[in-house]
Amino acid sequence: xxxxxxxxxxxxxxxxxxxxxxxxxxxxxxxxxxxxxxxxxxxxxxxxxxxxxxxxxxxxxxxxxxxxxxxxxxxxxxxxxxxxxxxxxxxxxxxxxxxxxxxxxxxxxxxxxxxxxxxxxxxxxxxxxxxxxxxxxxxxxxxxx
Amino acid sequence: xxxxxxxxxxxxxxxxxxxxxxxxxxxxxxxxxxxxxxxxxxxxxxxxxxxxxxxxxxxxxxxxxxxxxxxxxxxxxxxxxxxxxxxxxxxxxxxxxxxxxxxxxxxxxxxxxxxxxxxxxxxxxxxxx
Numbered sequence: 001x002x003x004x005x006x007x008x009x010x011x012x013x014x015x016x017x018x019x020x021x022x023x024x025x026x027x028x029x030x031x032x033x034x035x036x037x038x039x040x041x042x043x044x045x046x047x048x049x050x051x052x053x054x055x056x057x058x059x060x061x062x063x064x065x066x067x068x069x070x071x072x073x074x075x076x077x078x079x080x081x082x083x084x085x086x087x088x089x090x091x092x093x094x095x096x097x098x099x100x101x102x103x104x105x106x107x108x109x110x111x112x113x114x115x116x117x118x119x120x121x122x123x124x125x126x127x128x129x130x131x132x133x134x135x136x137x138x139x140x141x142x143x144x145x
Numbered sequence: 146x147x148x149x150x151x152x153x154x155x156x157x158x159x160x161x162x163x164x165x166x167x168x169x170x171x172x173x174x175x176x177x178x179x180x181x182x183x184x185x186x187x188x189x190x191x192x193x194x195x196x197x198x199x200x201x202x203x204x205x206x207x208x209x210x211x212x213x214x215x216x217x218x219x220x221x222x223x224x225x226x227x228x229x230x231x232x233x234x235x236x237x238x239x240x241x242x243x244x245x246x247x248x249x250x251x252x253x254x255x256x257x258x259x260x261x262x263x264x265x266x267x268x269x270x271x272x273x274x
Contacts, residue, residue, distance in 0.1 A: 090154035
């Protein structure tokens with residue numbers, strides 16, 4: 001796990017709200033309102049859009065994740081094949097949380113599928129790995145040092 | 146929420162690292178490890194993490210053969226130098242996945258490319274959004 005948490009650069013900075021480049025991943029989901037509510041409950045983020053086809057999830061006023069319904073082409077054509085599993089092969093959505101312990105409790109309340117139990121990593125941060133409702137891999141971590 | 150990262154599994158970390166730095170016009174550096182690298186913005190913000198397939202037992206990072214990499218994912222990057230990014234993209238790929246156009250939903254210009262591992266990358270202009 002050491003390689004994932006190489007904190008040489010990241011520990012110095014907070015979120016890049018003022019950056020000249022910003023990344024906000026978009027994932028395709030089966031049920032946008034349901035997944036949006038799931039992420040909001042898990043992470044404490046808020047809806048910035050709403051609706052059945054598309055959602056923007058915000059934290060501290062910053063766009064952190066976008067949700068898009070699998071079968072709506074919108075402006076991008078079809079973004080993937082919902083019948084091809086697992087979804088998001090090669091993708092980890094990593095969330096560093098001030099309230100990590102509370103988030104793990106919220107995950108328990110959501111009855112998520114656990115991939116790696118809450119544990120202290122060799123880097124000194126706590127981690128918890130889980131699947132979101134569509135099968136994407138999500139990692140919760142306590143603040144990195 | 147303190148920070149979010151997106152981590153993708155790639156076949157060749159140094160090569161993908163160079164590709165993203167070239168696309169975004171970032172100074173050329175080398176990844177911290179041969180199997181892991183963080184693409185950083187000029188202010189040090191982590192934009193994207195690249196992790197070699199299969200070097201650890203991380204779910205979803207085991208193998209590109211498990212399923213099409215990035216199925217269902219769109220890496221949405223907003224940049225403040227859209228035209229220059231477009232020119233750099235054209236030099237990196239033989240064809241764009243989507244040619245530049247106005248996205249009426251965002252009110253911004255955008256285009257899309259596939260990265261070396263096939264991940265779908267959309268570049269959107271930061272100015273108008």
